[in-house]
Amino acid sequence: MKAFTIILMLGCMFQAFPQQQKTYFDSQLGKHLRSYKAKSEIAIQNGDKEQAQFLFDSLFENHLKFSHIKNISLNKIKGGTLKTASIDKPFLLITKSSWEIIKDEEINEINRMSKMYKGQIDIIILFWDSKIKAKAHSKNYNSSITITYVDERDNNASHIIKPFKHSFGAPACFFISEEKQLLKIDRKFTISNSNNRSEVAFSAMHEKIKWMLFNDKPIDNSIITTLK
Incomplete structure (x- = not known):
């Protein structure tokens, strides 16, 4: 009975603290690259290098980093x-x-x-x-x-x-x-x-x-x- 209680408690702990799901580089690109490229091309056409850099930084920091x-x-x-x-x-x-x-x-x-x-x-x-x-x-x-x-x-x-x-x-x-x-x-x-x-x-x-x-x-x- 005691062993069953311990197992049950461990199961509850795993449910309460699920392991973080991995994100993958290729899937993140699939979700976000098209939008990034469209906005980046507009920035480049406007000669706005700072905006183009900002868009890349945002893509990397928010979606690609640690993927x-x-x-x-x-x-x-x-x-x-x-x-x-x-x-x-x-x-x-x-x-x-x-x-x-x-x-x-x-x-x-x-x-x-x-x-x-x-x-x-x-x-x-x-x-x-x-x-x-x-x-x-x-x-x-x-x-x-x-x-x-x-x-x-x-x-x-x-x-x-x-x-x-x-x-x-x-x-x-x-x-x-x-x-x-x-x-x-x-x-x-x-x-x-x-x-x-x-x-x-x-x-x-x-x-x-x-x-x-x-x-x-x-x-x-x-x-x-x-x-x-």
Whole structure:
């Protein structure tokens, strides 16, 4: 009788404090992206950059931040498949287009990050193009960085990965926690050496990575924005 009473009490506790339901990045985009894009396009047409930034901040903070990323399967240029569910640490997913001119200083800084945070974070670069073109771009990255590609001409391309391009384009950088939650988005990821911006950009990335690694909760509400 006593055991039954305990079980009954535990059952009541679980009903009183239900576990928080997970929200997922792709489903949140499905609900909110169309409205965001419509309003954002109006702001851009009006030349109102502050409003465009405000709309993105609102979308991210209210709907995308801490949303969960479903398992993504990516083709590696060295062969085989990378499944994000198997990654046991935080990671950066940097998306690129093969027609983008990727400057040497950006590659050098990404290589520097991979060495500085080796064993703490994984860096994945995703090229939206064929394996041949992605491989041509990959030769200067060091071996700590995983280079992947998605050829959208292939009908087998996962519907789970496509929102990463069609929502915010490329280049972009998604900061994803060990628990597979989205922490930050850099919508215009680029590192340039003009006016010493390479070091400024690296310092900004460094601060976000430190936040990602060493803080259980956000210390502020800042997010990475376009570096111009």
